[in-house]
Structures are given as C-alpha cells and as structure tokens.
Amino acid sequence: MSSEPSAPDTPAALGAAEAARRMAAGTLTSEELVAACLDRIAKRDPDVRAWVHLDADAALAEARARDGEPPRGPLHGVPVGIKDIYDTADMPTAYGSVLYEGHRPAVDSAPVEALRAAGAIVPGKTVTTEFAYLTPGPTRNPYDLARSPGGSSSGSAAGVGDYHVPLAMGSQTGGSTIRPAAYCGVYGFKPTFGFVNIDGVRPLAMALDTAGWFARNVEDLALLGSVLHPLIDAGLRPLDAPPRIGIVRTADWERATPEVRGAIDGLAGALADAGSAVSEVAWPEECNALGTAWEAVIAAGAASALAPEYEQHRDRMGDHIRNLIEQGHALTPSERSAAEATALRCRALVSELFEDYDAFLTPATGDVAPERLDSTGDPLFNRSWTLLRLPCLAVPAGLDPSGLPLAAQLVGRHGGDQSLLELAAWVEGVGS
Secondary structure: OOOOOOOOOOHHHOOHHHHHHHHHHOOOOHHHHHHHHHHHHHHHHHHHOOEEEEOHHHHHHHHHHHHOOOOOOOOOOOEEEEEOOEOOOOOOOOOOOHHHOOOOOOOOOHHHHHHHHOOOEOOEEEOOOHHHOOOOOOOOEOOEOOOOOOOOOHHHHHHHHOOOOOEEEEEEOOOOOHHHHHHHOOEEEEOOOOOOOOOOEOOOOOOOOEEEEEEOOHHHHHHHHHHHOOOOOOOOOOOOOOOEEEEOOOOOHHHOOHHHHHHHHHHHHHHHHOOOEEEEOOOOHHHHHHHHHHHHHHHHHHHHHOHHHHHHHHHHOOHHHHHHHHHHHHOOHHHHHHHHHHHHHHHHHHHHHOOOOOEEEEEOOOOOOOOOOOOOOOOOOOHHHHHHOOOEEEEEEEEOOOOOEEEEEEEOOOOOHHHHHHHHHHHHHHHO
C-alpha cells in the first residue's frame, strides 16, 4: 500500500501564506522556516530526489538577511523551488540535459527575478525531464518511491508534496504542471498562455510553453501568482453564488480508469450538493481532434527551439526528445497548417461554451501515478487544454484504494485566471 507523506512537526509543514503571516506577526523568522525546509530536504531527498542543485548555506544566509530588512513583497522570506529550465544567475541551469551540465546563465529568468524582488528565497533547482519533455529524471513519487512523480516538473511537484518547500515553479507544454500535481497530491496551476512573462525559461514549443506552479492549497497558488502577474490578486474574494460547473467528457473519457471517473463524478456530486449548477457539456466533436493537433504543434515547436542542439549533439540527446524533433522535421506545411486551424476553430467553439459555465470539470490524469520510473505518465487529459491556451488547475480529489492521489482538473475561460482561482478556493472549501 502507498502512504501519504506525513507532515513534519516543524515550520516546513506551513503553507506560504500562513508562513508569511507568522513572519509579519513576528512569531516566525525566515531563518527558522528555511532551516526547517532544509532539514526536511536533508532527511527525505536521498529517497525522493527532487533537487538537482541545492545551496543550503546561501539560502540560510539569505534568510537571515531577509529577517534583518523591511519586507520586499508578499513572499518575503518564503522559500520557493525553481524548476531547472528557469535561468538562475547564481546557480547552474542544465535544462535536464547532459548538454548543459554546469551551464551558468548570466541573468535570472523573468519569473525568478520577480520572485526575488518579492522577497522569495531560492534554495535550489528542482529536477526536470530532459528539455521539459518525456525523458525522466531521478525524482520519485513521495507517496510511493517505486512510482513516477509525473513530469516534466517532477522535482517541483514532489518537493511541494513532500514538504520540502511550500511553493515551487514548474511549466507546461503538454501536461507538465497538472499531471505531476495530480500524481503527487498537490495543487497545480497553469495560467492562460502568455499571461506570465517566461523570458529566460528554456523553450520547448513556443506556441504552447506556459509557466506553472505548485502549492498545497489554493491560497498559496494565488499568492505566488500575484507576484508573477498584476491581474492576479492574492486576496481571493468569496463567490457571490455557487458556480456553474460543466463536466467535460471528451472522446478520451473512457480511457480514464474507473477510479478516476468515479472521483470526477464524486466531486461533481459534492459540488451539486453545495449548490453548484452541474451539468454535462455538449463537447464539440471537432474538438476531439485537439490531441492530434497538439502532437503536430509540439513537434514543430521542438524542431525549431532545439535546432542547434539537434544539429550539433543529436547523438547525446535522449530518444524521446530526439524523436520529437524528427517528427517535427517530418511534418508537411499542410499538416502544420491543419493543426493550427484546428486549434483556432476550437478556441472559438470552446469560448462560446463558457457563456453557460464558469468552469469545466474534467480529469487531471487518466490514472494514478505509474508504477515505474521510466515513464512520467500520459498527458492525454492535459494537452487539449494546453493547446486551447486556457487556465487549468489541478485539485486533489482523494485517494484510490491503494492510497495513491486522485485529482480533478478545473478549466477556466481564456484570461479568467483570477476567477478560476476564486472558484477553486470554493471547491477546496467544499472538499474540506
């Protein structure tokens, strides 16, 4: 049987917002918080392997400095893990690739710069799959060390789920935030495409690449989001009325396990009992082709973004990423155009559906975490929403009979990130 990670009896168990409140009240210091997180990492990371680089001494020194200065922003003194595709000027950034071992960027990526300006402390870099695609790193699932944590934001999801840090940055090009959040039993948020500046974040497919982040509650998702975009407010307002929820059962619905489908239906029932108007979405048949279109868009994007690496070092690249690039090379112009046309048509069709719904409810994954470490799982239930460029949020939805996390996915309208966070906070309250 799997086992949920036990919260430590230290400040490492605190969420970011609660820790920030205690620091503001003078009942907790940043040094105490960071030291507790580093202690948790020291005890657990030899097994979980969430971190590819850690500088404990620098993090503690920075925490002491935060304790001696006026607050810089809402994350003052809070440690945040950073996925190793985000450039960091004071730490190596290898993008999960042997090609970039020891690489030291000259400047921070835009999100890291914003986090530091808000007072956040970066203790280290979390494991990513190779170039944020499918080749797994060493990270293991904190619920069961024989299982995958998901990917590509493997270390970030596992680190938050195992109480190493209260917050961590990820990214999503297919399902790289929502899927590992689901597997590791935490909340994950992928904002509207283009909503967050990702300058200095290693591209995989620029038409899809989106920032993402992890937390153990919705309040903390909003807190971090408020640092990355001015239209996200950390102060989540209560809903005026229970939301209108549409259950989306695409053509892939039957490919989800009975446990996953049961979790979605169970959550839908709980939301209905709490007053939400829950109904089935009449999903446009044409939009069942979004998954195939996504495959073309990501392949074309990777062929472009990783052209220099492929030309010079293809023999040192993993099979997954090399095959993706070669799939991009094999695409015809008409195939690329058809994929983009499908995306454009379905963005319009799905936008019309939101006239009747505040959010969609759908699986975050088709199954629990794979019982293997050579796979990060299937982005089947994520890729269409990523191609639609909509904000998505992974919500824990209980455990399966073996004790592994199940999760639902809430999808909001384009640009409706704040509304989705507030709706998710209502859903969190229903489930608590």
